Amino acid sequence: MNALLLAALLAVAPQSPAESNATPATPATPDANASSVSLAEARAEGRRNTQALLSLLDVERAEADVRSARSPLLPQVDFSLSAGGVKNGPQRIVTPVCDPTGTTCVQQTVDVPGNSRGNYNASVGLSQIIYDRARWKQLEQSGASAEATRGQAVEQADAAELEAVNRFFNLYRSQATIQVLDATVRRSEEQLERARALFHAGRVGRGEELSALVNLGNDRINLVQRRAQLVQDQGQLAIWLARPGSTALVAQDPGIFTVAPEPAPALDAAMREARQRRPLLRALQEQVRAAQLGEDVAASGYFPRLVGQGSYSRGGPNAGPVFTEPRLQNAVSGQLVLQWDLFNGFATQAQEARAAATRRTAELNLAQAERELDASVRAAIETLQTRIDAARLASENREAAAQSLTLGEERFKAGAGSTLEVRDAQLKLTQAELTLLGNRIDVEVARFALMRAMGTLSPGESK
Template sequence: MNALLVAVLLTAAPAPTRLTLDEVRTQGRQSTTALQALLDLDIASEDVRVTRSALLPQLSVNASVGKNWFGRRKSFNLVPDPNNPGEFVQIPVESKPTSTGDYDLGFILNQVIYDRARWKQLEQSGVLRDAQTSQAQEEADTSELEAIRRFFTLFRSQATRQVLEATVKRSEEQLDRARSLFQAGRVGKVEEISALVNLGNDRITFVQSLTTLVTDQTQLAVWLTRPGTEPLEAVDPGVLTSEPAPAPTIEQAIDSARERRPLLKALQLQVRSAELQRSIARADYLPVLSARGLYTRQGPDAEQVFTEPRLQNNFLGSINLEWNVFNGFITPAQTRRAEAGIRKAQLTLAQSAREIEGQVRAAHQSLEAQMVAARLSAENKEAAFQGLRLAEERFKAGAGSTLEVRDAQLNLTQAELSLLENRIDVEIARFSLLRAMGALSPGETK
């Protein structure tokens, strides 16, 4: 009855979606954090266009239609004096209310000829875009490594359940042996009861492991931007049946990190951006040269302004030179501020380089230690298997007890779980090292 209940619990869940390691790695690079970094890259690319626009011709068109009203007003006009020929007198004259139309059409063209600050700003925006490209690669690598870790965590839960299921089967076989020997009068009833209790405990552990499995499925699904309710299954990547590949030398790992780590490239470009900021500040010492063209049409009649091209034409062209000779010492202050920014960027780069070297060393040491642990776990498993076989033979011969068999079973289960844990930790450590080296994904993917 208990076995039937366990079977029902296991078959109640819907069929999971199978995912290979390669699929998880590809989808991991499209996680939410990686996509946000790509959106930041899009913003940086548009910033380049925004900065470039200031160096391109600026053409604007304006038009207006209006009317002017003039009320009654009094003025004085000079007229000949009839009483004194040759002389003039002023007489007051009152004018009637009048109104006139007011129509305007104009085109204004501005073009920067030389502005060192704007050219350096354009170069800086390009450098920042390239820095964001490297930063997006860094985020994609981070997201991929997290997807790999969650994949192996799920695979470990699946394999753990297989080990626990095998333990349940061994306990069932031990119960059958104890019952048969009791019926044959070779062992006491206590052996059968002990075997039954051990089987119940193993079934409880197996059923409880389903909670861990579901949690790991959810964690992987959410990271891959899948519904949290979707059950997933990690396809066996074959790591449990193959020997781990040897680790690269520490020198090779550090050289690779210095050459390929996207974060270092991003920080190097940040230093270049800070240097360009200093050039932008110094550009205030130089003049700005620009050109301006103006074409307008104006008059009181709409037909003359908008439909008669030979009338009402006005042209204006100019070359403008602007040189800020004195601005209250703000330029040297901005220059010193930019130089401080350069130093900060250089310090950040140097510190990050040291931290990355430390990460590589730690990841390299972790991989080597896990490989040794995995080899020792394999030897322990073989010894535990031999111990269980010997205990079972002794029990069949009536020389052993259920307690001895149980101890041997637990030793084998622990050895199998330890081998599973350490072998998967080897792969996680290997990918962590590749991540620290900047070699997690091939260049084509980046």
């Protein structure tokens, strides 16, 4: 059976005259209040679900870390203003007392009366790092870490989109399965009417009618039970798309049954593209670069630091001269400060060793991820090709099952067959239809999984 035939299969067949007197099956039409969602909408909303938004918050934090690392390299200006005072009570102090000529001084105990004075200050300070290797390397390191976080956010968005695709197709699978089961119920209703007609005509026994009635009941039970899975799949998709969990969603037809599946890409080309585009690899590469810069930060302990400092201040015991007399109480200072840790107890060597271990860990993680990526791409291609082959075989099986059912029905009408024979053909056709449906959907799921492994799920965000 080709794709167009399957599309016709999934459409609800019109009711035959023989069905007009039969008990109607549970309708396969969706809730009138249900919200329709397309595959494109599910993919777009999946990239903005809760997990993806949490990753974007990590990016915002990483960008804030970059600004924090840059801030010490910019001029640091501070302003302070203070007003206060000191009040001293009577004091007894020992102080040198000299004779009038100033040639002889002796220590004497002297009583000093209490006093008070004000203390008013206003100052502006400026500090600028002229050279500090550690600060510059920390800025580069935070930038590499931010890039790694961005790559991880895209990787998480890809994972969220793929999960949305899986849940969309799960819902669509349930909808299509209900349509297949509904068609099975209709065939069973037709078979029941045939058995009744033949029984009343005296061509078959009462047992054929009862057997057809039981088969119809079992098919209706299967149809009703499948609706519970439909509701569960609706909730799972709604939750992942950050919609209310009670939303009844209907997956729009993605159009996969009207076109033949494209073949799987070549392995070598897929691996090359995956190594270039997979966000996870870029994130791990940036983590390696950040770890290498961490070694530079640790080694910066061997280098001196040069800082320029300047200040302008006004201070005095009275507020008037400080705040109202610009020509008084002025003080300006400036200095260059060179700091060099000549020996810090081998702390720098320990930091270098730790940074080297961190860098080696990042390199090992990257190498392992590259090996795992090659394996996942190869497995995804093989899975896709297997699904394509299985869908082709399922289509051939469905054609054979349809022919078998037609033959069984014709034999039953002619009185040469039995309800059991027709029932067996019906079950085989239903199973073949469900197998074809599942395999064709599995082809699309496998293709999206391959795109995820290659980093081409959403090319605009993976560049």
